[in-house]
Amino acid sequence: MALVVQKYGGTSVGSVERIRNVANRIAKTFDAGNEVVVIVSAMSGETNRLVALAAEVTETPSEREYDVLVSTGEQVTIALLSMCLQSMGYNARSYLGSQIPMVTDKVHARARIKRIGDENIREDLENGTIVIVAGFQGTDGEGNITTLGRGGSDTSAVAVAAAMKADVCEIYTDVDGVYTTDPRMVPEARKIEKISYDEMLEMASLGAKVLQIRSVEFAKKYNVVIHVRSSFHDKPGTLVMKEDQDMETVLVSGVAYNKDEAKISIVGVPDQPGISAQIFTPLSDNDITVDMIIQNISHQGATDLTFTVPKGDCKKAVGIIEKVAEKIKARGVRSDTEISKVSIIGVGMRSHAGVASTMFEALSEEGINIQMISTSEIKVSCIVDAKYTELAVRVLHNAFGLDLPEIEEKF
Amino acid sequence: MALVVQKYGGTSVGSVERIRNVANRIAKTFDAGNEVVVIVSAMSGETNRLVALAAEVTETPSEREYDVLVSTGEQVTIALLSMCLQSMGYNARSYLGSQIPMVTDKVHARARIKRIGDENIREDLENGTIVIVAGFQGTDGEGNITTLGRGGSDTSAVAVAAAMKADVCEIYTDVDGVYTTDPRMVPEARKIEKISYDEMLEMASLGAKVLQIRSVEFAKKYNVVIHVRSSFHDKPGTLVMKEDQDMETVLVSGVAYNKDEAKISIVGVPDQPGISAQIFTPLSDNDITVDMIIQNISHQGATDLTFTVPKGDCKKAVGIIEKVAEKIKARGVRSDTEISKVSIIGVGMRSHAGVASTMFEALSEEGINIQMISTSEIKVSCIVDAKYTELAVRVLHNAFGLDLPEIEEKF
Numbered sequence: 001m002a003l004v005v006q007k008y009g010g011t012s013v014g015s016v017e018r019i020r021n022v023a024n025r026i027a028k029t030f031d032a033g034n035e036v037v038v039i040v041s042a043m044s045g046e047t048n049r050l051v052a053l054a055a056e057v058t059e060t061p062s063e064r065e066y067d068v069l070v071s072t073g074e075q076v077t078i079a080l081l082s083m084c085l086q087s088m089g090y091n092a093r094s095y096l097g098s099q100i101p102m103v104t105d106k107v108h109a110r111a112r113i114k115r116i117g118d119e120n121i122r123e124d125l126e127n128g129t130i131v132i133v134a135g136f137q138g139t140d141g142e143g144n145i146t147t148l149g150r151g152g153s154d155t156s157a158v159a160v161a162a163a164m165k166a167d168v169c170e171i172y173t174d175v176d177g178v179y180t181t182d183p184r185m186v187p188e189a190r191k192i193e194k195i196s197y198d199e200m201l202e203m204a205s206l207g208a209k210v211l212q213i214r215s216v217e218f219a220k221k222y223n224v225v226i227h228v229r230s231s232f233h234d235k236p237g238t239l240v241m242k243e244d245q246d247m248e249t250v251l252v253s254g255v256a257y258n259k260d261e262a263k264i265s266i267v268g269v270p271d272q273p274g275i276s277a278q279i280f281t282p283l284s285d286n287d288i289t290v291d292m293i294i295q296n297i298s299h300q301g302a303t304d305l306t307f308t309v310p311k312g313d314c315k316k317a318v319g320i321i322e323k324v325a326e327k328i329k330a331r332g333v334r335s336d337t338e339i340s341k342v343s344i345i346g347v348g349m350r351s352h353a354g355v356a357s358t359m360f361e362a363l364s365e366e367g368i369n370i371q372m373i374s375t376s377e378i379k380v381s382c383i384v385d386a387k388y389t390e391l392a393v394r395v396l397h398n399a400f401g402l403d404l405p406e407i408e409e410k411f
Numbered sequence: 412m413a414l415v416v417q418k419y420g421g422t423s424v425g426s427v428e429r430i431r432n433v434a435n436r437i438a439k440t441f442d443a444g445n446e447v448v449v450i451v452s453a454m455s456g457e458t459n460r461l462v463a464l465a466a467e468v469t470e471t472p473s474e475r476e477y478d479v480l481v482s483t484g485e486q487v488t489i490a491l492l493s494m495c496l497q498s499m500g501y502n503a504r505s506y507l508g509s510q511i512p513m514v515t516d517k518v519h520a521r522a523r524i525k526r527i528g529d530e531n532i533r534e535d536l537e538n539g540t541i542v543i544v545a546g547f548q549g550t551d552g553e554g555n556i557t558t559l560g561r562g563g564s565d566t567s568a569v570a571v572a573a574a575m576k577a578d579v580c581e582i583y584t585d586v587d588g589v590y591t592t593d594p595r596m597v598p599e600a601r602k603i604e605k606i607s608y609d610e611m612l613e614m615a616s617l618g619a620k621v622l623q624i625r626s627v628e629f630a631k632k633y634n635v636v637i638h639v640r641s642s643f644h645d646k647p648g649t650l651v652m653k654e655d656q657d658m659e660t661v662l663v664s665g666v667a668y669n670k671d672e673a674k675i676s677i678v679g680v681p682d683q684p685g686i687s688a689q690i691f692t693p694l695s696d697n698d699i700t701v702d703m704i705i706q707n708i709s710h711q712g713a714t715d716l717t718f719t720v721p722k723g724d725c726k727k728a729v730g731i732i733e734k735v736a737e738k739i740k741a742r743g744v745r746s747d748t749e750i751s752k753v754s755i756i757g758v759g760m761r762s763h764a765g766v767a768s769t770m771f772e773a774l775s776e777e778g779i780n781i782q783m784i785s786t787s788e789i790k791v792s793c794i795v796d797a798k799y800t801e802l803a804v805r806v807l808h809n810a811f812g813l814d815l816p817e818i819e820e821k822f
Contacts, residue, residue, distance in 0.1 A: 016467040050487070056427040057491050058498035065497070068505050069490035072483035076461070079480035080468050086476070087469035094479050098509070099554050143510050 002167040003035045003125070007135065007157035010044035011174050012231040013077050016084075019043075022231070023084040025172075026130060030090065035125045037164060039135040039157040040081060042073025063108035067137070067147045071097070074134035074153075082132045091129040095120065097137035097145065102156065104138035104146045111138055111146035113155065113218075116163035133160060154215035162222035169219070170227045171211065177228050177237030178203065178210050180402040181255040186394050188403035192253060196243040199253050202345040202379045206256035216240065243347055251355055252346040252400035257393050259340050259386060261291060262314035263371065264321060265306040268331025271298045278328055279305065282320050288313045292341075292374045292383065302331070306372060308383065311337055339371065340389040343381040344396055356380045362399035368392055413578040414446045414536070418546065418568035421455035422585055423642040424488050427495075430454075433642070434495040436583075437541060441501065446536045448575060450546040450568040451492060453484025474519035478548070478558045482508070485545035485564075493543045502540040506531065508548035508556065513567065515549035515557045522549055522557035524566065524629075527574035544571060565626035573633035580630070581638045582622065588639050588648030589614065589621050591813040592666040597805050599814035603664060607654040610664050613756045613790045617667035627651065654758055662766055663757040663811035668804050670751045670797060672702060673725035674782065675732060676717040679742025682709040689739055690716065693731050699724045703752075703785045703794065713742070717783060719794065722748055750782065751800040754792040755807055767791045773810035779803055 006026065013019050022040075030036045050070050054061045061069075078094035085092035097104075100120065104111035121131050135153025138146045148155055154171060161169035176191050178200065183189040195203075197220035204213045210228055219226050219240065229237030247253070269275060276295075283290055293307040309317045318335050325333050349355040356373075359380055363370060368391065372383035384392055397403060417437065424430050433451075441447050461481050465472045472480075489505035496503035508515075511531065515522035532542050546564025549557045559566055565582060572580035587602050589611065594600040606614075608631035615624045621639055630637050630651065640648030658664070680686060687706075694701055704718040720728045729746050736744050760766040767784075770791055774781060779802065783794035795803050808814060 016464065019468070053427065053487070053491060054494060057430070057494045060498070061494045062497050065490045065493045065505055068493075068507075069487060072486045075483045075486070076464070076480060079476045080464060082476045082479075083465060083468045083472045086473050087471070094476055096479075096556075145507075 005161040007039040010041040014044035041153040046073040071137040098139035102138040110149040151212040154212040172231035194239040251348040261308040262337040416572040418450040421452040425455035457484040482548040509550035513549035521560040562623040565623040583642035605650040662759040672719040673748040749797040
């Protein structure tokens with residue numbers, strides 16, 4: 001007998017009919033002799049409906065009341081799903097964040113989980129009850145409702161799995177698992193059988209949208225095995241888990257891309273101590289996240305500095321940087337929103353030289369100019385012209401043999 | 412400075428625009444120097460939407476999960492109303508039933524209030540915060556959500572007013588107050604300035620739908636002054652309060668009617684001990700409420716027994732009674748759904764003789780036959796043919812001078 005935590009997203013519970021399908025899947029898992037704890041999101045469209053109501057009232061809702069409002073979405077789903085299982089003859093019981101309790105800090109709308117009570121759930125499981133938990137929501141320990149921010153239900157699920165020491169945390173979604181790259185872009189993309197937490201974190205932060213980064217961090221910290229799989233069929237998906245030897249034999253696990261960044265350059269920056277702080281402090285003061293930073297070698301006491309920011313913040317960032325450029329007597333500021341970040345990810349590259357150069361060669365053979373490079377232990381990212389995104393992803397996917405059947409890579 | 416509890420029903424908060432109107436009225440009360448606690452219902456239509464979702468899942472939802480589901484309706488309203496007041500520059504804070512806490516018994520879907528915590532609310536009021544409470548819902552003291560049943564928000568409001576020792580509990584509705592009779596039937600009907608709890612209870616149980624009976628019982632028990640008034644204008648409505656001398660000088664305060672009952676007669680019932688129990692026990696076993704009962708004088712060892720039941724239960728009741736009639740060897744069973752109950756109510760009739768006979772004379776002058784009579788200390792009810800309902804109400808309203816200006820009645 002295993003303890004299985006399952007999480008179903010908004011699309012999977014988007015109508016009463018779909019809730020019935022979910023109930024059938026839960027029942028099947030339970031009938032196979034497992035203990036089952038289920039985390040659900042709001043029915044698709046419901047959160048948007050609530051957010052629109054708030055927007056009709058005021059542009060700047062208080063975050064406490066915002067949490068009171070949007071948390072009703074998951075509350076509706078847990079009640080309907082529990083009723084559905086009960087009507088099928090199963091014992092089921094719903095839990096709000098405050099009833100578990102899922103204790104968070106006091107930061108409304110983006111709370112972080114601090115502690116999870118497991119007593120109530122354990123008692124139910126022992127009595128043969130299926131436990132249905134509202135994702136996304138918690139309580140601040142003083143009775144106020146908090147929410148974990150968009151996509152927080154993944155994090156709720158992993159946190160409950162961690163607290164319960166579950167055997168697996170199944171995340172049901174509308175894709176089959178984690179792919180070597182975006183299958184819409186590269187039809188040869190292959191579903192990955194298993195992937196390490198660190199690779200998954202890089203994939204997520206580089207644009208793959210299958211799992212929330214926070215949920216993977218949580219899973220890594222508490223060693224929770226995540227099984228990302230489709231809610232439309234029974235085939236296994238992708239296991240996200242601790243690194244093992246198999247994973248290390250694979251040089252590159254996936255190719256990711258991100259079109260949501262923009263590049264800003266300050267040219268002719270006088271090469272003096274403290275200049276970097278003068279440039280980046282005002283950006284962080286304005287909540288603008290800087291991703292890649294490159295400083296060219298200094299020529300005759302002046303240097304060029306290039307960095308990337310989220311595309312939506314580009315205009316604001318340029319405005320800030322232009323003022324700074326004037327003050328520090330730089331020659332000018334240039335920006336480019338037509339860029340794309342293409343990355344290869346793999347724990348195998350830690351112990352293998354030559355991965356980065358294979359990447360550069362493959363891109364250069366197709367005449368794709370690399371504008372910026374950044375590397376980590378298990379990742380290499382290149383900024384290229386946006387129009388080359390698809391080509392670059394296909395070329396890299398091919399260059400690292402990701403279109404070949406997985407079994408061959410292990411030799 | 413007074414402590415004012417206000418309750419707004421579903422129609423008053425049925426859209427964001429209406430919520431804004433409610434916020435303005437609350438702000439006005441607060442600006443006048445009062446402490447304000449507000450109880451709200453779900454936006455009109457919302458509870459029906461949720462109930463329909465449950466019905467789509469199963470015909471027999473568990474009451475615990477039903478409460479989890481429907482209580483989201485009020486949760487949405489308190490959040491939106493709080494946001495609205497905050498956007499107008501006021502301090503406001505929402506409370507769920509579990510956050511107050513409004514502790515009830517464990518009977519889901521029709522819970523009864525046991526205890527109300529007032530600490531959180533008092534602290535807020537002292538800090539100049541307007542308190543917004545979700546009506547209709549409570550908690551069973553073990554963390555489960557309970558609801559008070561349809562119309563429970565009136566009861567929530569009176570209960571909070573009682574716990575806080577509020578100066579007044581204002582119930583906002585879509586009518587101007589409590590009328591001497593149904594104004595749609597008698598255009599001369601007059602708004603009553605003040606009415607005693609007992610009269611209001613009789614009015615409500617006899618068909619007037621302005622206030623929930625439970626809320627009036629609660630108000631009577633804790634001596635809460637209720638002010639029933641319109642949410643569409645500022646004119647005063649009707650005060651429901653402890654009986655005073657003014658009230659006693661009025662013979663009849665109102666005329667009520669109820670078309671929702673049916674009459675059943677068993678004729679030729681052998682006059683033996685224990686027969687009544689044989690007739691009425693199977694009805695109560697089937698949850699059929701019997702209202703008026705009349706037993707005629709026995710002739711030659713047999714009697715006729717007539718009683719009324721809710722019209723919707725008539726067919727079922729006749730089926731039950733026909734079996735009983737056969738068993739006890741009664742002559743037959745007859746039923747009539749074309750009846751109406753017309754009542755006069757007034758605490759003044761306690762100390763004045765002749766009120767009932769005035770009623771009977773007034774009806775007989777119009778040729779209206781009285782089929783059954785039942786009386787209490789402050790009420791006389793007559794069953795008449797349904798087609799005479801309007802005529803009977805008008806005649807009685809006129810016979811007791813209810814169409815005259817209130818001031819004249821006091822002499």
